[in-house]
Amino acid sequence: MQFKAAMFDFDGTITERGAYSPSKKMAFALCDLAKKIPIAFCTGRQLESFEKRGLTTLLQIIKPKDRESFLKNLFLFAENGAIGYAFDLKKNKFKPFHKVGWPNHFINKEKLKKILSDAIKEYGEVYENAHRIVIVMRTNLHDYEDRNIDDVYKLSDKIFAITVKILKKINKNYEKFVHAGNSGIGVLVCPANGDKDAAINCFAKFLREKRKIEFGKNAREILVMGDSPQTGGNDYYFLSGKYGTPFTVGYLNKKLKLLKPVLDENGKRLLNENGTFFMIKSLLED
Numbered sequence: 534m535q536f537k538a539a540m541f542d543f544d545g546t547i548t549e550r551g552a553y554s555p556s557k558k559m560a561f562a563l564c565d566l567a568k569k570i571p572i573a574f575c576t577g578r579q580l581e582s583f584e585k586r587g588l589t590t591l592l593q594i595i596k597p598k599d600r601e602s603f604l605k606n607l608f609l610f611a612e613n614g615a616i617g618y619a620f621d622l623k624k625n626k627f628k629p630f631h632k633v634g635w636p637n638h639f640i641n642k643e644k645l646k647k648i649l650s651d652a653i654k655e656y657g658e659v660y661e662n663a664h665r666i667v668i669v670m671r672t673n674l675h676d677y678e679d680r681n682i683d684d685v686y687k688l689s690d691k692i693f694a695i696t697v698k699i700l701k702k703i704n705k706n707y708e709k710f711v712h713a714g715n716s717g718i719g720v721l722v723c724p725a726n727g728d729k730d731a732a733i734n735c736f737a738k739f740l741r742e743k744r745k746i747e748f749g750k751n752a753r754e755i756l757v758m759g760d761s762p763q764t765g766g767n768d769y770y771f772l773s774g775k776y777g778t779p780f781t782v783g784y785l786n787k788k789l790k791l792l793k794p795v796l797d798e799n800g801k802r803l804l805n806e807n808g809t810f811f812m813i814k815s816l817l818e819d
């Protein structure tokens with residue numbers, strides 16, 4: 534398939550598992566890819582976190598002469614897909630072009646934050662004043678540089694289980710209103726219509742309208758890559774196969790029929806940054 538655009542989860546997909554920032558070889562690969570097709574990151578992070586630990590690193594690595602072409606073809610779907618941004622070269626900053634609201638008819642957001650905050654305090658905390666739409670919880674190991682990443686994943690699983698229990702208690706059909714996603718380094722609750730699958734559709738719509746690129750109904754011409762497609766993972770909807778052509782560089786969820794693993798020339802599975810890097814290189818050779 535000739536891909537016309539690509540969308541990547543960030544943590545554990547662009548970065549190595551447990552790393553906050555992308556590597557040099559990944560930055561160069563992304564820069565080369567953006568010369569060919571539009572690319573988007575679709576992450577649980579909010580804009581500022583992506584800028585601080587993602588974009589800044591990328592721009593420090595890529596050559597100054599490539600900066601403009603890179604930013605022109607770079608898009609960001611932050612907060613798990615709830616807000617879409619394009620880069621405004623004149624103003625030198627990301628500008629939102631898509632935003633989904635919180636479903637207040639399900640539960641007031643501040644009220645839910647308070648309930649979650651009390652319930653998870655043994656394992657983590659609600660991350661305050663950072664995200665605009667989604668609720669994010671991070672583990673109490675978040676600020677420890679020398680933490681063991683497996684311990685972080687375990688805490689994140691605990692927070693996720695508690696979150697789902699609470700949401701079910703509010704409404705057993707809560708998934709009609711909000712989705713809970715476990716990224717391994719934290720848990721988020723986002724509007725159901727603002728999850729990562731909706732972001733793929735929104736990206737296709739934007740590119741059809743603004744760049745005159747043609748996509749089929751399910752936008753299969755968009756390559757979609759993530760690392761957490763397990764049930765409850767924050768890429769579950771992203772890689773569900775509703776839109777785009779999904780590849781996993783993490784867990785292989787067999788329930789998702791269209792989801793494929795990334796394999797090297799010898800049929801060996803490639804995970805996280807290695808898998809994403811391999812796919813980008815293959816696209817660049819096409």
Ligand SMILES: [Mg+2]
Pocket residue numbers: 542543544545546716759760761
């Ligand atoms: Mg991830």
